[in-house]
Amino acid sequence: MSNNPRDVLITGIGLVSCLGEGHDAHWNGLTAAKPIYDEQNYPPFVVHPVAPINFDLQIPKKDQRQMEPWQRIGCYSAGLALENAGIKGNTEILSHVDMLVAAGGGERDTAVDGSILTGLKTAQEPGRYLNERLMSDLRPTLSLAQLANLLAGNISIVFNVVGSSRTFMGEETSGVDALRIAAARIGAGQSEIGLVGGAYNAQRMDVLLQLSFGREALRAPYESTWARGNKHAGIAAGSLGAFLVIESRQHAEARGAKAYAKLSYINADRARRDKGELEAVIESLWNAIPGLKATDSAVISSATGAAPATPGEKTVLEKVAKDMPVRVPGSVLGHGVEAQFPLNVGLAALAISRASLWPACDTTGFEKPWMGGTLKQVVVTSISAWRGEGIALVEAA
Amino acid sequence: MSKEFRDHRGRPVVAVTGIGIVTSLGIGKEDNWRKLTNGESGIHEITRFPTEGLKTTVAGTIDFIPASPLCAPALSEEFAIRAADEAIGESGIGTLGDFPGPLFVAVPPVEVEWPQRIEMAKVSNSDTIGYNELIQVAATERFAPYYERFLYRGTTERLADRIGTKGSPIALSTACASGASAIQLGVEAIQRGECQAALSIGTDGSVNTEALIRFALLSALTTQNDPPSSAPKPFSKNRDGFVMAEGAAALVLENLDHARARGAKILGIIEGCGEMADSFHRTRSSPDAKPIIGCIKNALADAGVTSADVNYINAHGTSTPENDKMEAKGVSAVFGDNIKNVPISSNKSMIGHTLSAAGAIEAAFSLLTILHQRIPPTINYNIPDPEIPLDVVPNKARDAKVTRAISNSFGFGGQNVCLVMAGEPR
Numbered sequence: 001m002s003n004n005p006r007d008v009l010i011t012g013i014g015l016v017s018c019l020g021e022g023h024d025a026h027w028n029g030l031t032a033a034k035p036i037y038d039e040q041n042y043p044p045f046v047v048h049p050v051a052p053i054n055f056d057l058q059i060p061k062k063d064q065r066q067m068e069p070w071q072r073i074g075c076y077s078a079g080l081a082l083e084n085a086g087i088k089g090n091t092e093i094l095s096h097v098d099m100l101v102a103a104g105g106g107e108r109d110t111a112v113d114g115s116i117l118t119g120l121k122t123a124q125e126p127g128r129y130l131n132e133r134l135m136s137d138l139r140p141t142l143s144l145a146q147l148a149n150l151l152a153g154n155i156s157i158v159f160n161v162v163g164s165s166r167t168f169m170g171e172e173t174s175g176v177d178a179l180r181i182a183a184a185r186i187g188a189g190q191s192e193i194g195l196v197g198g199a200y201n202a203q204r205m206d207v208l209l210q211l212s213f214g215r216e217a218l219r220a221p222y223e224s225t226w227a228r229g230n231k232h233a234g235i236a237a238g239s240l241g242a243f244l245v246i247e248s249r250q251h252a253e254a255r256g257a258k259a260y261a262k263l264s265y266i267n268a269d270r271a272r273r274d275k276g277e278l279e280a281v282i283e284s285l286w287n288a289i290p291g292l293k294a295t296d297s298a299v300i301s302s303a304t305g306a307a308p309a310t311p312g313e314k315t316v317l318e319k320v321a322k323d324m325p326v327r328v329p330g331s332v333l334g335h336g337v338e339a340q341f342p343l344n345v346g347l348a349a350l351a352i353s354r355a356s357l358w359p360a361c362d363t364t365g366f367e368k369p370w371m372g373g374t375l376k377q378v379v380v381t382s383i384s385a386w387r388g389e390g391i392a393l394v395e396a397a
Numbered sequence: 398m399s400k401e402f403r404d405h406r407g408r409p410v411v412a413v414t415g416i417g418i419v420t421s422l423g424i425g426k427e428d429n430w431r432k433l434t435n436g437e438s439g440i441h442e443i444t445r446f447p448t449e450g451l452k453t454t455v456a457g458t459i460d461f462i463p464a465s466p467l468c469a470p471a472l473s474e475e476f477a478i479r480a481a482d483e484a485i486g487e488s489g490i491g492t493l494g495d496f497p498g499p500l501f502v503a504v505p506p507v508e509v510e511w512p513q514r515i516e517m518a519k520v521s522n523s524d525t526i527g528y529n530e531l532i533q534v535a536a537t538e539r540f541a542p543y544y545e546r547f548l549y550r551g552t553t554e555r556l557a558d559r560i561g562t563k564g565s566p567i568a569l570s571t572a573c574a575s576g577a578s579a580i581q582l583g584v585e586a587i588q589r590g591e592c593q594a595a596l597s598i599g600t601d602g603s604v605n606t607e608a609l610i611r612f613a614l615l616s617a618l619t620t621q622n623d624p625p626s627s628a629p630k631p632f633s634k635n636r637d638g639f640v641m642a643e644g645a646a647a648l649v650l651e652n653l654d655h656a657r658a659r660g661a662k663i664l665g666i667i668e669g670c671g672e673m674a675d676s677f678h679r680t681r682s683s684p685d686a687k688p689i690i691g692c693i694k695n696a697l698a699d700a701g702v703t704s705a706d707v708n709y710i711n712a713h714g715t716s717t718p719e720n721d722k723m724e725a726k727g728v729s730a731v732f733g734d735n736i737k738n739v740p741i742s743s744n745k746s747m748i749g750h751t752l753s754a755a756g757a758i759e760a761a762f763s764l765l766t767i768l769h770q771r772i773p774p775t776i777n778y779n780i781p782d783p784e785i786p787l788d789v790v791p792n793k794a795r796d797a798k799v800t801r802a803i804s805n806s807f808g809f810g811g812q813n814v815c816l817v818m819a820g821e822p823r
Contacts, residue, residue, distance in 0.1 A: 066679065099674070103570070104549050105506050114527035117518040121526070127447025130511060134607055135450065140614045144679055144809060146506045148549070148570040153810025156676040162688065165674035165812060166578055169504065169568040170550025177567050181582070188589040205528035210509070212535035214544030268565035270557065386545070387554055388565060 008183045009252045009259035009397055012085025012245030013346040014077040014197070017238060017333040020051045021080060023350055026333075030347070030358040035332045037236060039220040045211075046218045047202045048238035048334025063158050068107040068142065069239070074151045074199025074339075075158055077241030081195065082159055085245035086257060093255070096163040097245075098191045099152055100182045102174035102198035102338040103167050106146035108206040112137045151199060161195055172302060173268060173388025174198070175341035180266045180390070182246060192251040197243030200336035211235060216306050216385050224331040225305045226314060226364045233307035235385055238334015242343035259397035261349035261378075265289055268390040273308060282316045282383060285391040289379060292393060297377035298357050298370070299326040300348050302340045306385035313383045314366065321379070325368045331361045341382040341390060348378035348394040402653045402822065404668070405701030408588040410822065414661045415488030415649030416761045417480035420748045421457035421642055424479055430765050432747075433773045434794040438626035439748050440640050446606045453618040455625040456604045457642025457749030464602070468510045470552045472602025476645035476754075477502065477552075481560050481598060484647035489661055490594055493560060498594035500562035501582040502553045503575030505603035505753045509547050513540075562596055572808030573713075574672075575599060576646065576756025577816055581670040583650040593655040599757025600645035609641060615680060617717060627777050629750075631714035631743035632721050632789045634782040639715040642749025646757040653822075663821040665764040668801070669700025675811035682723040688813050689727030689805075696803060696815035697731075704732045707739060707817070709772055709797070711763040711804040712789075714743025715750050724805060725785040740797065742790040746776045756806035760816050763802040767820050771796050 015022065018036040019029030029036075037048050055064055055072050058079035064072060082088035087097070116133045123129035144150055149167040156165055168174040168181075178196050185191035201207070211217035218234030228234060252259055267288060271281035299321050303310045317326055329347055336343060351357050355374045360367035382390040402410040418425065421439025422432040432439075439457045445467070448454040462479070464471035482493050491497050517534045518526045534540065545551045553568035571578040576599025583595035612618050619628050619638035630636040656663060673691035677683035697703060713724055729736050744762050745751075751758050766772055771794055778791040801819045806812075 105508055108508070110528045113514065114525070117514060117526035117531075118524070120515060121518065121524065125449070126515075128449040130606060131447065131450040131610070134610045135614070138607075138610060138614060144611075144615065146508065146608075146611065147572055147810060148506055149572050149808070149810040149812060150679065152674075153679055153812075156674045156811045157679065160676045162674040162676050162811075164672040165571065165810070166582075167570045169507070169570045170553070171548060173565060174550065174568070177565055180565075181567070184589060184591070185585065190585055190589070205532070206508075209528055209532050209535055210544070210547060212532050213540055213547070215536075215538065215541075216544070270554070270565055272558070386548060388550070390565070 006187050006189065007249040008186050008246050008263045009249055010244055010246055010261050010263055010349040011252050011257045011259050012081040013260060013349055014080030014084060014243040015343060015346055016050065016053060016073055016077045017240035018048045018051055019333050021053060026347065027350060030329060030332055033332065033359050033361040035222065037222050039222060042208060044219045045208055046220050046222045046236040048236060049203055050239035059158055067154055068145050070107060070199045070201035071151050071154050073201060073239060073241035075154050077199060078155045078195060078197065078243040079159060081243035081245050088159065091160060094160050094162065096192060097161050098164045098194045099155060099161050100178040100194060100196045101152040101167045102178040103148040103151050103169060104338055105148050107204055110205045171337055171386065171388065172340060172382050172384035173390060175338050176268045176382050176390030179342060179345060180268055183263050183266055186246065186248050193247035195243060195245055197342040198339035199241035200239060200339045202237030202239045202334060218305055224362050225303050225310060225328040226362050226366050228305045230307045230311055233305060235304045235306055235335045238336045240333060240336035240339055240343060242339045242346050244342055244346055261352035261394045262397045263392060264395045265393040270388055278308065278312045279316050281389050282313060283320060285389055286320045289393050292377060294323045296373055296375060297324050298375060299324050299379045299381065300344045301326055301328045302344050302382040303328050303330060304335050304385040309383045309385055313381065325357060325370050327367060344380045345392055345394060348380050351375055351378055352394055352396055410653035411584045411587050411667045412651050412653040412656045413648050413664045413667065413764055414490065414651045414656050415484035416664055416764060417483030417647040418758060418761050419476045419479050420644035420758060421459055422748060425483055426765065433762065434771055436774050436776045436792060437747060440625045440628050442625055452620045453609060453613055454622045455628050456640060458604045459643045466513060468513065469505050469603035469605060470507055470546055473504055473600040474552045474555055476602055477556055477598050477600035478559055480645040480647035481596060484649045488649035490649060495561040496596055498562060498592045498596060499564045499586060500557050500560065500566040501579040501595065501597045502556060502568055503579040503599040503753045503757060504552055504568050505601045507547055507549045509543060510605055511607060513543060571812040572810050573752055574756055574806035574808040574812040574814040575753040576758060577760065577806040577814035579757060580648060580667060580760055580816060581814060584667050584670055587650055587652050594649060594651040596647060596649060597757065598645060598647045599754040601752045601754040602643045603752065604641050604643055612641065619716065629716040629746050630777040631716040631746050631775050632782060632785050633778055634780045636716045636718060636721060638717050640749035642751045644748060644751040644754045644758050646754060646761040648761060665767055666819045666822060667816060668819050669696045669817040671696025671699055671815045673813050675813060680809050681719060686723050686727040686730060689723060690730045692813035693727060693731045693815045696817050700817035705735060707801050707803055709766060709799045709802040710739060710741035711759050711802055712741050712743045713805040713807045714745050716745060720807065721785060725787055736787065740772055740788045740790045742773055742775045744773060756814060759804050763804045763818050767799050767802055767818060770799055
């Protein structure tokens, strides 16, 4: 999908990360350019932990008990987005909100896994042992939690979002595709209003194990994203949640909603890195952006820190965006995989609404200072650690 | 030049020009259709993993297709590629390796599974195993292939590579409605004019120890193991849960004008899709069946028809006490008195519940029902449930005039999707 025949506006932004919750906490945290990370508790990895959140403010206790941390972070940020858009509790509107969630999967009970694996080393009948331990140790209340769509399910239950519910699975590009499909549906008149986003809990040994298979997790010490290059490459995983309310201009105007920005363009593709397609695919996505100007514009990159993706993105940006300031929020608040692109589109919309950009957080000098003026266009990139490339243009509404 | 077809909303009409099916009954739609209409069961004793100590010991596993390492993503990929091969071959559009449209795949949840964890634990010298030890083992890069294998999107990306679809492939999960959601996404892409053709696949190879136990802990599975073929009893009074099963279906969706222009055989039409989320409970339907009713009504409205135009219902029909009761309540509310005249049958009585694949497999069987004018039965129907006074096509297939069918899919997490299908428009 490229040009939308109907305008798609961003009217609600809900953000949670190590910087706290909400617009000002994120704007101020990015402006301070002081990364918040933990090098002690998940050795040898660097992790950006979520700020203390009072989940009671959005999620009833009985529902929190049915959720794992990533679902709580996600539900909470979805609640912030609905509140920000002014539709929380509005059952008439919520009955036709189309939800599209980018998700990974449920969290393991790592203590149970470890205990079973240890027991299996000496078990006489390993098959029976595994069956019996799982029967007794898996918690029935959370036994649904492996389903990727249960973040969406929980949002339906807690906030009564029931127009429709779809979950796209997997890594950075699911966040791009969720927004791409939701925007295409609104653009084509298949939908009027959508709730789109995701959440990620980095404080999980099971996701750090998954990243370890590919040697993708950043090992201490922390460095800002561009500085990691090829030799210290890695993802500093960040616990975060981001949801956006997007809607047709007609729908937003009819209910008198304030728009932060317009989502003018979004596209995705896939570069087979082993076939050397990475830089060509990023460049062709970039070149297809309609109406992009080199002044009063910026790039918000979802660069992961992994190689060759991030060095490859830098090479292309040095060529195509040489006059534009580039920012990687992930350097400050970490990389939240499925949730990162929705988060960065939300930050782009905030920047457009404030007509300004926060300072660089980069020791290489690649991120140029914002020289003032009125920010009018932001390109948001998503070049996945493994595969999947996406790009969006956010403009003044 | 053929006439340009548009539906009642002015959208391109979405045809199905290729179908591929893999279930526990076999590979290929011919074999599957013959066995399904013979009332044969694909349910058997589980041999893939030890079942000692488990209350449920039967499933519709597919043991005749190898995968390595043996895990849900690898099995799901192998089932999907076979279904895609058959569907693309039949459609005559593109080849396996170069398909001219996007890919939408319904896949089961992904995580490292017990055989892989155990293999890694064996490599560790430590007597006590925890995630720190597993991470140390992973750091040796001995298990590096697990990275791509257990990425949530890994299977879908590999399928996109092997099939040669275009653009960013989508892996989706709407629980047991996933297969229907994959079709809906493809239909919408063609309706938006983004593409002339799309490939929608539902696949599931997740019958493994932990998945089975998780469903058992939710009391969702039948424990009537003997004989295995009688375990699923949709709509019967003595039903007590579903039977996990595996399979895949692939549908080549195509703009009808485009398909006709190239002389393709039209297998059927996806006329409409409807959905509605349920905010009542994580596993249970709203007691008033409002979301089920709403999703069926939305689908009929999307298709521009009424319930009076429908003459077959392909049920979700899982054989759980809850689903079948709520589904019966839902269709009865939508169809009114006319429900007496509309047969409703459950493919799951023979192939079990294929979970993420079910919506796609059952849509494929619904299209075959229309093509062959023959309704597959609900087998194991010996003790009717007086609270479900429906014509469930008991035990034997039936020849019937079927011009339009709906297929229901409901999933945990409040997922409800309904598809409306019909034969080629004349």
